[in-house]
Amino acid sequence: MKKVILIADDSPTIxxxxxxxxxxxxxxxLVACDGMEAVELLPTTNVDLIITDxxxxxxxxxxxxxxxxxxxxxxNIPIIILSSLKGxxxxxxxxxxxxxxxxxxxxxxxxxxxxVAKYIN
Amino acid sequence: MSESxxxxxxxxxxxxxxxxxxxxxxxxxxxxxxxxxxxxxxxPFIEQVSGSIxxxxxxxxxxxxxxxxxxxxxxxxxxxxxxxxxxxxxxLGELTESINELVEHRVSAENLVNELYxxxxxxxxxxxLVRKIIEQMDVSLTLExxxxxxxxxxxxxxxxxxxxxxxxxxxxxxxxxxxxIISVQQKLGGLLNxxxxxxxHVNEDLKQEKLPNVHFDANASYxxxxxxxxxxxxIINNEKASQEEIDKLFS
Numbered sequence: 001m002k003k004v005i006l007i008a009d010d011s012p013t014i015x016x017x018x019x020x021x022x023x024x025x026x027x028x029x030l031v032a033c034d035g036m037e038a039v040e041l042l043p044t045t046n047v048d049l050i051i052t053d054x055x056x057x058x059x060x061x062x063x064x065x066x067x068x069x070x071x072x073x074x075x076n077i078p079i080i081i082l083s084s085l086k087g088x089x090x091x092x093x094x095x096x097x098x099x100x101x102x103x104x105x106x107x108x109x110x111x112x113x114x115x116v117a118k119y120i121n
Numbered sequence: 122m123s124e125s126x127x128x129x130x131x132x133x134x135x136x137x138x139x140x141x142x143x144x145x146x147x148x149x150x151x152x153x154x155x156x157x158x159x160x161x162x163x164x165p166f167i168e169q170v171s172g173s174i175x176x177x178x179x180x181x182x183x184x185x186x187x188x189x190x191x192x193x194x195x196x197x198x199x200x201x202x203x204x205x206x207x208x209x210x211x212x213l214g215e216l217t218e219s220i221n222e223l224v225e226h227r228v229s230a231e232n233l234v235n236e237l238y239x240x241x242x243x244x245x246x247x248x249x250l251v252r253k254i255i256e257q258m259d260v261s262l263t264l265e266x267x268x269x270x271x272x273x274x275x276x277x278x279x280x281x282x283x284x285x286x287x288x289x290x291x292x293x294x295x296x297x298x299x300x301x302i303i304s305v306q307q308k309l310g311g312l313l314n315x316x317x318x319x320x321x322h323v324n325e326d327l328k329q330e331k332l333p334n335v336h337f338d339a340n341a342s343y344x345x346x347x348x349x350x351x352x353x354x355x356i357i358n359n360e361k362a363s364q365e366e367i368d369k370l371f372s
Contacts, residue, residue, distance in 0.1 A: 010335075010336065011289045011292060012196055012200065013196055013199045013200065013203070013285070013286070013288050013289050013292075014286070014289050016199075016200055016203050017203065017282055017285070017286060017289075020203055020206070020207055020210075020282065021282065024210060024214075055293075055336040055337060055338055056336055057334045057335060057336050058334075060336065083338075084289075084290065084293060084338045084341040084342075085338055086349055086352065086353055088356045091353055091356045091357065091360070092356070092360060095357065095360055101357075102353055102356075102357060103350065103353070104349045104350050104353050105286060105289060105290070105341075106283050106284075106286035106287070106289075106290070106343065106344075107283070107286070107350075108279070108283055108350070109279045109282050109283065110279060111350065
């Protein structure tokens with residue numbers, strides 16, 4: 001059974017780039033265009049890992065991470081932040097919110113595959 | 122008696138004050154006239170300026186739409202390019218599988234020919250021919266080269282994928298510019314409202330354009346070097362190290 005990865009990003013091209021990199025590795029990919037849509041998708045399927053942007057309308061990445069960590073059913077899902085924000089404040093805030101990894105855009109497809117492999121066997 | 126004198130003195134003082142006021146008024150009249158004349162001359166100028174602001178303001182939504190169109194067009198083009206890269210990657214994957222099958226077939230054929238060689242016994246002429254066949258069949262080096270070339274192409278598609286992410290960065294920069302010009306339009310609208318409140322005629326419908334519900338990093342920059350990720354990794358490592366130190370303190 002394929003492992004499911006949920007990508008939350010308001011940029012259609014980034015959703016496509018990440019999906020492209022992960023589908024090649026045999027993962028099933030779900031996409032959401034903001035945190036709100038990601039939260040709505042979570043109860044409908046078993047998600048094995050979340051990759052999220054930080055700057056998103058309606059619900060940003062920090063709020064999404066908080067929502068996931070506060071829900072008993074989802075709190076152990078590994079979360080990777082993928083953002084163009086690269087300041088130490090954002091990185092520390094992301095990790096404090098409960099993210100497991102932090103990647104900056106533009107990303108190397110091999111690096112994202114490596115990060116995902118760290119949490120999904 | 123003294124009270125009457127005091128009252129008279131008061132009246133005289135008041136008359137002096139009034140006299141001073143009239144004298145001051147006489148001096149001020151030319152100034153007030155000049156001021157009124159200035160304002161009268163200035164109103165057409167304000168009207169002219171407000172007209173210019175109206176014109177500038179009316180063009181802003183168009184500029185904003187143009188920026189949105191640029192973002193949408195590059196997004197569409199990028200999606201098409203990615204779809205093509207996806208197809209190329211799938212074909213390269215199939216090519217790699219075919220090369221691997223060829224390698225397996227070649228090994229099986231070589232084993233069969235070796236068996237045949239053993240069966241030939243003393244027939245030296247046939248053995249020479251079989252050796253030549255084995256030499257001709259040895260395409261392992263070529264297949265290895267082909268696999269390397271396919272891997273190089275796959276690696277290039279990864280690099281293209283990374284470079285194409287410039288679209289996301291430019292989209293964020295354009296969103297920041299769009300946000301800025303709509304904010305300028307709102308400020309100009311506020312200014313025109315203030316002018317309109319003074320009674321000066323403003324032609325434009327002062328409807329305020331709403332800021333788009335788009336989130337962006339105004340400082341997003343395209344830098345495909347690995348250094349950015351290295352910097353973030355070092356922040357993460359420092360963060361983890363400090364957390365471990367805290368955990369040790371409390372253990």
